[in-house]
Amino acid sequence: MTTTPTFLLVMALALSLPANAAAEAAAKAPTGATPTAAEAKAFVAKVNEELKKLYAEAARADWVKNTYITDDTETISAQAAEKLMLFQAQAIKDAARFDGVIGLDADTARALLLLKLSPDLPAPNDPKKTTELSEIASKLTSMYGKGKYCRKGEKPEQCRDLEQLTEVMTKSRNYDELLDAWQGWHTISPPMKPMYQRYVELSNEGARDLGFKDVAALWRGRYDMAPEAFEADMDRVWGQLKPLYQDLHCYARTKLAAAYPGKVKSEGPIPAHLLGNMWAQEWANIYPLVEPYAGEASLDVTKALQGKKKTEVGLVNIGEGFFTSIGLKALPKSFYEKSLFLKPTDREVVCHASAWDLAYDAKANDVRIKMCIKVDEDNLVTIHHELGHIYYYEYYNNKPVLFQQGANDGFHEAIGDAIALSVNPKYLTTIGVFDKAPADNEKNLINLQMKDALDKIAFLPFGLLMDKWRWDVFSGKTKPAEYNKRWWELRTQYQGIAPVATRGEASFDPGAKYHIPANVPYARYFLARILQFQMHKALCDAAGHKGPLHTCSIYGNKKAGAKLQKLLELGASRPWPDALEAVTGTRQLDAQPMLDYFAPLSGWLKEQNKASKCGW
Numbered sequence: 001m002t003t004t005p006t007f008l009l010v011m012a013l014a015l016s017l018p019a020n021a022a023a024e025a026a027a028k029a030p031t032g033a034t035p036t037a038a039e040a041k042a043f044v045a046k047v048n049e050e051l052k053k054l055y056a057e058a059a060r061a062d063w064v065k066n067t068y069i070t071d072d073t074e075t076i077s078a079q080a081a082e083k084l085m086l087f088q089a090q091a092i093k094d095a096a097r098f099d100g101v102i103g104l105d106a107d108t109a110r111a112l113l114l115l116k117l118s119p120d121l122p123a124p125n126d127p128k129k130t131t132e133l134s135e136i137a138s139k140l141t142s143m144y145g146k147g148k149y150c151r152k153g154e155k156p157e158q159c160r161d162l163e164q165l166t167e168v169m170t171k172s173r174n175y176d177e178l179l180d181a182w183q184g185w186h187t188i189s190p191p192m193k194p195m196y197q198r199y200v201e202l203s204n205e206g207a208r209d210l211g212f213k214d215v216a217a218l219w220r221g222r223y224d225m226a227p228e229a230f231e232a233d234m235d236r237v238w239g240q241l242k243p244l245y246q247d248l249h250c251y252a253r254t255k256l257a258a259a260y261p262g263k264v265k266s267e268g269p270i271p272a273h274l275l276g277n278m279w280a281q282e283w284a285n286i287y288p289l290v291e292p293y294a295g296e297a298s299l300d301v302t303k304a305l306q307g308k309k310k311t312e313v314g315l316v317n318i319g320e321g322f323f324t325s326i327g328l329k330a331l332p333k334s335f336y337e338k339s340l341f342l343k344p345t346d347r348e349v350v351c352h353a354s355a356w357d358l359a360y361d362a363k364a365n366d367v368r369i370k371m372c373i374k375v376d377e378d379n380l381v382t383i384h385h386e387l388g389h390i391y392y393y394e395y396y397n398n399k400p401v402l403f404q405q406g407a408n409d410g411f412h413e414a415i416g417d418a419i420a421l422s423v424n425p426k427y428l429t430t431i432g433v434f435d436k437a438p439a440d441n442e443k444n445l446i447n448l449q450m451k452d453a454l455d456k457i458a459f460l461p462f463g464l465l466m467d468k469w470r471w472d473v474f475s476g477k478t479k480p481a482e483y484n485k486r487w488w489e490l491r492t493q494y495q496g497i498a499p500v501a502t503r504g505e506a507s508f509d510p511g512a513k514y515h516i517p518a519n520v521p522y523a524r525y526f527l528a529r530i531l532q533f534q535m536h537k538a539l540c541d542a543a544g545h546k547g548p549l550h551t552c553s554i555y556g557n558k559k560a561g562a563k564l565q566k567l568l569e570l571g572a573s574r575p576w577p578d579a580l581e582a583v584t585g586t587r588q589l590d591a592q593p594m595l596d597y598f599a600p601l602s603g604w605l606k607e608q609n610k611a612s613k614c615g616w
């Protein structure tokens with residue numbers, strides 16, 4: 001007969017109680033005795049079980065809030081988040097007893113590490129402060145979701161939301177109209193500033209209570225290397241890509257100067273509102289202004305999709321069709337029944353696209369996306385992006401919940417994008433979106449690469465600076481009195497863009513970007529831009545692709561699919577370099593595949609910029 005150690009009984013009891021009771025119970029645990037590896041394993045099993053329930057509960061409440069914003073759903077979601085935060089904080093503190101225990105198996109050691117790093121929003125010891133923190137968190141996301149630009153004297157129904165203002169940013173070529181939409185959207189965030197400031201204080205207190213220096217140290221600790229080494233690695237790959245970004249910036253600036261005479265300085269930063277995107281993060285919408293060879297075969301995917309009368313769900317079907325073509329499973333019926341694909345007209349929702357797992361369980365299998373889909377090229381790419389998240393969920397949801405994450409968060413963001421790199425004109429012709437593939441010639445190639453680079457290359461500095469700003473805010477290096485000043489310093493330094501007039505501290509421009517109020521770490525998107533090309537290359541190699549990387553599509557290739565599936569199944573069970581190695585054979589973040597992909601454009605840009613003085 002085996003006997004259960006007292007400690008385990010206490011733990012089991014503690015974990016089924018609310019967090020403060022759990023603390024009490026844990027405090028009563030026998031002291032002095034060194035816990036065994038078997039106890040650690042049992043502890044992890046119990047935490048996984050409990051976390052799974054709490055994650056699912058919090059996700060469900062959050063789903064309802066995000067798809068139906070009211071004061072009530074805001075509160076319900078805050079309460080569920082609070083419960084989860086309290087449990088996480090307590091479990092992390094309890095887990096400290098296993099520090100230094102000898103003989104842990106690899107899975108238990110990994111799970112304990114992941115547990116320690118799991119909270120995006122760490123709960124302070126003081127329960128009142130945790131309540132306050134979860135309420136602010138919930139409120140900030142709704143404020144963003146409900147954000148509207150109202151001109152003086154306008155009736156509420158005339159005010160414009162982000163979708164309407166985005167329409168202006170993407171299509172208008174009228175300088176003043178663009179500026180008005182840009183400035184208008186940035187009016188939603190000043191009321192967030194005092195709340196954000198408090199949010200930083202409270203979550204930092206929580207991080208410190210868990211043994212981290214601040215929230216940023218916790219976030220940066222998630223990359224299986226020292227936080228400083230991780231930051232240095234990001235800077236290293238940025239260094240590899242910066243010259244290409246500067247060439248693209250230089251060329252775009254010349255074209256924009258011609259499109260907006262007298263408005264763009266030939267050697268300075270580009271006005272922030274002219275790049276076809278509210279945050280100037282991706283520039284493909286200004287493609288018509290910068291098209292290298294006008295009049296060559298049209299690569300207009302939006303026109304083709306609309307011409308073929310594709311519906312919003314039709315776009316999702318196209319995305320799913322790609323994943324199934326490489327041998328991955330079909331999505332459950334409930335995905336189509338429960339997802340939100342269209343912007344409701346009768347209520348407020350958070351339209352920013354996202355992918356959800358509401359069950360964390362293979363059997364219950366409840367995955368959904370939330371997206372206000374429009375039938376255009378941007379949305380087609382975003383659908384592939386979201387489905388990348390969904391397929392990760394689908395292949396790791398039989399694992400313990402602490403392993404139900406990407407190898408790191410950059411991997412999670414990279415899967416769908418890596419697939420979307422195969423969504424090229426040839427593929428679009430195969431599935432009947434294009435009637436005829438554009439001719440395979442140099443001019444079409446440069447046009448296509450320009451369009452790709454406007455999204456992929458243009459994004460890099462934005463992807464990098466978002467968290468550079470946030471890390472310094474959390475560490476206290478950037479004080480509230482200079483939130484906006486620092487934001488624009490970084491925007492100018494990295495992106496080479498600037499606002500038309502100084503934006504003082506009465507503005508809170510970072511708050512006008514979803515991931516700041518929603519507290520979603522952003523370094524992941526920078527990593528994903530790099531990783532997706534590494535993955536694309538590896539999948540193309542697996543598919544036996546010959547020739548330059550930019551000509552590859554893995555559509556229909558089961559060998560590539562099998563390779564991808566292996567990565568998805570690993571989840572976070574191994575350190576990310578192991579996962580990367582399993583797919584690509586290398587353990588390092590590497591910009592080379594991305595540089596190889598853009599080699600044709602890179603040479604072409606250098607020619608174009610010969611007479612220009614680049615930089616800002």
Ligand code: X8Z
Binds near residue numbers: 281
């Ligand atoms: O937020 C997203 C996705 C959801 S994870 C739509 N992205 C970043 C953004 O929109 O800023 C994808 C690209 C970068």
Ligand code: ZN
Binds near residue numbers: 385386412413
């Ligand atoms: Zn994503």
